Amino acid sequence: MKLGILGSGSGSNMQAILDAIDAGSLDAEIVLVLSDNPGAYILERAAKRGIPTALIDCHGFKTKFPDEAQTKTAAMLKEAGVELVCLAGFLRLVKQPLLDAFPDRILNIHPALLPAFPGLEAWKQALAAGVSETGCTVHLVDAGMDTGPVVLQEAVPVLPDDTAESLHARIQVVEHRLYPEAIAAVAGA
Ligand code: GRF
Numbered sequence: 001m002k003l004g005i006l007g008s009g010s011g012s013n014m015q016a017i018l019d020a021i022d023a024g025s026l027d028a029e030i031v032l033v034l035s036d037n038p039g040a041y042i043l044e045r046a047a048k049r050g051i052p053t054a055l056i057d058c059h060g061f062k063t064k065f066p067d068e069a070q071t072k073t074a075a076m077l078k079e080a081g082v083e084l085v086c087l088a089g090f091l092r093l094v095k096q097p098l099l100d101a102f103p104d105r106i107l108n109i110h111p112a113l114l115p116a117f118p119g120l121e122a123w124k125q126a127l128a129a130g131v132s133e134t135g136c137t138v139h140l141v142d143a144g145m146d147t148g149p150v151v152l153q154e155a156v157p158v159l160p161d162d163t164a165e166s167l168h169a170r171i172q173v174v175e176h177r178l179y180p181e182a183i184a185a186v187a188g189a
Contacts, residue, residue, distance in 0.1 A: 001028040001187040004082035006056075006073070006090040007035055011042025012172060013088040013109055013179050018049065020180030028183060032080040034073060036065075036092060052080065058092070065092035074101035084186065086179070087141065091120075094141055106141040107186065109179050111171045113137060113153055118146035123168040126158060133157050134167070136175045138182035152182040 005014050014033065020026035033046035036056040046053045054076055058069050074097060077085060087094065087108040094106060112122035113135040119125070126134035135155040142148040156171050 001183070002031045002081050002083045003028050003183070004032045004034065004077040004080060004085045005030055005042070005046075005088050006085065007033065007040060007042035007088045008037045008091040009040055009042060009089040011040065011045045011088060013175055014042055014086075015045055016176035017086065017088075017180050017183065018045075019176075020184075026180045026184050028084075028187060031082060032077060034076065036069075036090070042088070063092060065094065065098075067095075067097065070095065070098040074098045077102070084183065086183065088179070093145060095143055099141065099143060104140055107138055107151065107179075107182065108141050108146070108148070109175055109182075110137045110139065110146050111168065111175065113155060114139060114146055114150060121164075123171055124164050127162065127164060127167060131158060134171065136171050136178060138178055140186075151186060152178055154178055 007014060021028055030051050033042060033051055033053045034056050035043050036058050038055055043053045056069055056073050059066055085102050085106040112126060114137040117125040133155045135153060137153040138151045140148040154174050156174055158167060
């Protein structure tokens with residue numbers, strides 16, 4: 001299974017996917033890593049491994065993912081032979097035409113038990129809401145924000161002395177195990 005990864009930040013989830021491939025628990029190959037953020041550490045991680053990378057040019061828009069940029073992204077992914085697209089901390093909303101290029105073949109990881117707390121910084125939303133548990137979800141991407149069908153999810157308790165940082169860190173430990181498992185499940189389906 002040839003994977004294409006889209007990320008805007010640190011890329012710890014991509015690293016977890018690479019580690020699972022190295023460990024032999026995920027039969028896949030990351031063939032392309034794309035980012036909308038030229039300073040993103042995910043690009044460095046990929047380059048260190050010799051994985052091809054490229055930038056997604058969003059023409060100066062801060063949060064929008066313009067149609068033209070989505071078309072170009074789809075073309076780069078197709079050109080690289082990508083079969084499954086994994087969003088890993090990618091901060092823009094994917095819509096048509098990228099969705100049409102990879103129907104039911106785009107995954108996202110979200111740091112909450114969807115449908116609870118969609119959107120940005122979901123662990124902070126969970127803390128503010130005072131819930132006793134949150135978690136993380138891997139889901140197929142559709143045209144909504146964090147709304148597609150759930151592939152896997154796992155709960156993480158919110159502890160009385162949790163800060164935003166400590167809670168996010170504990171969620172990420174689970175994310176790093178769950179994302180490779182979900183990719184394996186989708187690839188084998
Ligand atoms: C993760 O918490 C993920 O759930 C969210 O963004 C964060 C990305 O972290 N969508 P990283 O770049 O994989 O380290």
